[in-house]
Amino acid sequence: MNHRLTRQELLRRAAFGAALASVPGFAAACGGSSGSSGASGTTTQQLASTLRFSNWPLYMDYVTKTKRYPTLDAFTKKYGVKVDYKEDINSNSEFFGKIQGPLSRGQSINRDLIVLTDNEQYLALMLQKGWAEKLDKDAIPNIKNLVDVQRHPGFDPNREYTLPWQSGMTGIAYNSKLTKPILTIDQLLEDKSLKGRVTVLNSWADTLGLVMLSNGDNPSKITDESFKNALDRVKAASDSGQIRQFTGNDYTGPLSKGDLKACVSWSGDITQLADPKLKWNAPKEGGMIWTDNMLIPKGGNIYTASFYMNYAYTPAVAAKIAAYIQYVTPVKGAREVLAKTDPELANNQLIFPDEATLSRVHLIDPEALKNQKYNEQWQAVLGA
Numbered sequence: 036m037n038h039r040l041t042r043q044e045l046l047r048r049a050a051f052g053a054a055l056a057s058v059p060g061f062a063a064a065c066g067g068s069s070g071s072s073g074a075s076g077t078t079t080q081q082l083a084s085t086l087r088f089s090n091w092p093l094y095m096d097y098v099t100k101t102k103r104y105p106t107l108d109a110f111t112k113k114y115g116v117k118v119d120y121k122e123d124i125n126s127n128s129e130f131f132g133k134i135q136g137p138l139s140r141g142q143s144i145n146r147d148l149i150v151l152t153d154n155e156q157y158l159a160l161m162l163q164k165g166w167a168e169k170l171d172k173d174a175i176p177n178i179k180n181l182v183d184v185q186r187h188p189g190f191d192p193n194r195e196y197t198l199p200w201q202s203g204m205t206g207i208a209y210n211s212k213l214t215k216p217i218l219t220i221d222q223l224l225e226d227k228s229l230k231g232r233v234t235v236l237n238s239w240a241d242t243l244g245l246v247m248l249s250n251g252d253n254p255s256k257i258t259d260e261s262f263k264n265a266l267d268r269v270k271a272a273s274d275s276g277q278i279r280q281f282t283g284n285d286y287t288g289p290l291s292k293g294d295l296k297a298c299v300s301w302s303g304d305i306t307q308l309a310d311p312k313l314k315w316n317a318p319k320e321g322g323m324i325w326t327d328n329m330l331i332p333k334g335g336n337i338y339t340a341s342f343y344m345n346y347a348y349t350p351a352v353a354a355k356i357a358a359y360i361q362y363v364t365p366v367k368g369a370r371e372v373l374a375k376t377d378p379e380l381a382n383n384q385l386i387f388p389d390e391a392t393l394s395r396v397h398l399i400d401p402e403a404l405k406n407q408k409y410n411e412q413w414q415a416v417l418g419a
Contacts, residue, residue, distance in 0.1 A: 080171075080174070080338045081338070082114060082115070082116050082338065082339050082342060083116065083147070083336045083338075083339040084115075084116065084117065085116065085117045085118070085119050086116050086117070086118045086119065086147050086148065086336070086339050086340065086343055087119045087121075087145060087146045087147045087148070087335075088118055088119065088120045088121070088146070088147065088148045088149075088343070089121050089123050089124055089130070089146050089148070089149045089150070090120065090121070090122060090124060090149075090150050090200075091122065091124045091125075091150060091284055091327070092122040092124075092125070092284045092287070093122075093284070093287065093303070093304055093307045093308075093360065094122070094150070094200075094201070094303075094327075094360055094362075095107065095120065095122075095356065095359075095360065096355055096356050096358070096359035096360065097359065104118075104120060105355065106347075106352050106355055106356055107120055109352075110343065110346055114342070114346075116339060116342075116343075118343075124149070124150060124151075124284075125283035125284050125285055126236075126237050126238065126282075126283030126284070127151055127152050127155045127157045127158070127238065128155070128157065128237065128238075129283060130149070130151070130157075131151075131157040131160070131161075134146075134149075134332065138164070138166040138332065138333055139164075141333075142334070143332075143333070143334030143335075144332050144334065145334075146332055146335055147331060147332075147335035147336045147339055147340040148329055148330075148331060148335065148340045148343065148344075149329070149330060149331075149332055150200050150327050150328065150329055150330075151327065151328060151330065152238070152325055152326070152327050152328070153188065153190060153325060153326050153327075153328060154238065154240035154241065154244075154323070154325040154398075154399045154404070155238050155240060155404060156404050156405065156410060158190060158197070158328060158330070159190040159404070159405075161330060161332070162190060162191060162196055162197075162330075165333070166332060166333050167196045167197075167330045167331060167332060167333065168196070168330075168331040168332070168333060168334075168335055168337045168340075169195050169196060169337070170194070170195060170196060170197075170198070170331065170337070170341050170344070171337050171338050171341040171342075172341070174338055174341040174342045174344075174345055175198070175341050175342075175344050175345040175348070176345065177344075177345045177346075177348035177349055178194070178198070178344075178345075178348065180348045180349075180350060180353075180366045180367045180368055181194070181198065181199070181348070181365060181366070181367070182365050182366070182367055185199045185326065185365050188326075189401055190401075191328075196330055196331075197328040197329060197330045198328065198329050198344050198348070198365075199326050199327070199328055199329070199365035200326075200327045200328060200329050200347075200365075201303070201326070201327055201356075201357070201360065201362035201363060201364060201365065202324060202325065202326040202327070202362065202363035202365065203301050203302050203303055203324070203325060203326075203327070203362045203363060204301070204302040204317060204322045204323065204324050204325075204363075204385070204388075204396050205236070205241040205244065205245060205299065205300070205301060205302070205322055205323040205324070205325065206245070206299075206300060206302060206315055206316055206317040206318060206322040206323075207219075207220070207223060207245075207297060207298070207299060207300065207315070207316055207317075207318055208286075208290060208297065208298055208299075208300035208304075208305045208313060208314065208315045209296060209297035209298075209313075209314055210290060210293060210295065210296055210297070210312055210313060211312050211313070211314050212293070212312045213232075213293060213296045214228065214229065214296045214297060216314065216316075217229070217296075217297040218316060218318060218319055219249065219318050219319050219320065220245050220246055220248070220249035220318050220320065221249060222297075223235075223297055223299070224246075224268060224269070224272040224277060224278075225272075225277070227277075228296075229277065229296050229297055230275075230276055230277050231276050231277070231279050232279060232294070232295050232296040232297070233272075233277055233278050233279060233295065233296065233297055233298060234278065234279055234280045234281070234282045234286045234289070234295055234298040234299070235269065235278055235281055235282070235298065235299040236281070236282060236283070236286075236299045236300075236301075237281040237282060237283055237417055239266075239409070239410075239413040240254075240323065240325070240399040240404065241299060241301075241323055241325075242269060242281075242299050243262065243265040243266060243269065243413070244323040244397065244399050245299060245318060245320075245321075245322065245323060246265040246268050246269060247261055247262075247264075247265045248318065248320040248321040248322075248397065249268075249318065249320050250264050250265060250268070251320075252264065252265070253397075254323065254397050254398075254399055254400060255397050255398050255399065255400050256400055257399075257400040257402075257403040257409075262403070262409055262412075266412055266413065266416060269416060270416050273416065279295070281417050282298070284301075284304070286298045286300065287304055287308060290308075290313060291308055291310055291313065300315060302315060302361070302362065302385050303360050303361040303362035303385060306361035306385060307359070307360055307361055317392075317395050317396060321395050321396060321397055322395060322396045322397070323396060323397055323398075323399065324393075324396040324397065324398060325398075325399070326365070329344055329347075347366075348366050349366075350366055350367070350368030350369050350371070350372050351372050353365075353366035353368075353369045354366075354368075354369040354370075354372035354373050357369055357373070357386050358373060358377065358380055358386075361383065361385050361386055362385070362386065363385070363386060363387070363388060364386065364387075370386075370387050373386075
């Protein structure tokens with residue numbers, strides 16, 4: 036059965052944060068410079084001189100000419116906190132592999148803020164293992180701007196440790212100069228004209244979720260049979276050479292250069308690349324939806340990281356970030372901000388998906404993410 040996720044169902048399934056969206060407007064972030072008070076005005080805390088922030092590539096507003104991040108620069112100018120911003124998260128599994136050793140030994144990873152996705156096991160593992168710090172909610176009065184659908188996810192029911200960064204959709208990207216439109220998973224995995232010039236994502240929730248939809252199965256309710264059928268199709272395509280590689284965010288370079296003809300891709304990346312020959316679509320059978328979440332790793336500066344989250348949840352700031360990266364913002368008020376300056380962008384379905392768009396995307400089964408057998412079988416296909 037091909038389950039379609041309506042906006043109403045999405046609200047009921049807030050557990051894995053989807054994507055309606057309203058987003059930011061330009062109010063000043065609460066708090067001041069060093070020594071500012073929290074929301075109550077009674078507790079004085081000191082901001083660190085530097086915020087150490089790890090994020091995914093193409094996930095912050097950026098000016099190529101100046102090689103600057105405007106909203107980060109504005110944060111520094113207003114509050115005196117420099118931002119050591121690194122685009123060093125290529126995939127959840129790779130990044131978790133780098134940080135789990137130090138964290139397991141009680142050591143700092145020298146980061147105050149990181150971003151992990153809710154459609155893999157690693158975000159929940161960080162919380163289960165006690166490797167995340169609790170948010171300082173007194174420093175985040177703008178948490179009131181969090182969209183309702185994101186307030187009570189299953190992995191962090193009261194948002195004690197995490198706040199959404201952005202949501203996005205998983206579908207198919209293709210180079211229109213090199214191939215006809217690729218609109219289905221069947222084409223991606225079986226069209227011999229694409230052989231060796233296709234990549235899929237190394238997150239099984241992304242890749243197998245799309246294949247399950249192609250098979251007529253429901254990725255929101257996974258069975259052993261539906262998992263195996265999807266896994267077998269991907270393995271066969273990999274063994275035959277149809278799939279060149281399993282990737283994280285690093286598919287964008289080869290796709291832009293023409294080394295790839297098509298790939299499983301995240302929605303905002305293709306828009307942000309601003310290359311007219313690159314096209315993105317949710318497959319005819321449906322796409323997947325997920326949320327990336329900010330959290331403070333153990334040893335991170337809780338107050339400074341929480342203070343930045345508050346800044347990012349200012350509608351005007353969130354609107355500026357969303358306008359550039361083209362993912363679904365979790366901040367109420369942003370759409371209204373954009374509507375005043377860029378009505379076309381405010382109607383962009385990749386940032387503010389309507390009911391028709393949401394009816395074509397699906398959440399991954401949260402219980403399946405905990406299934407160690409599934410995770411091991413997928414790792415075997417990856418060759419790990």
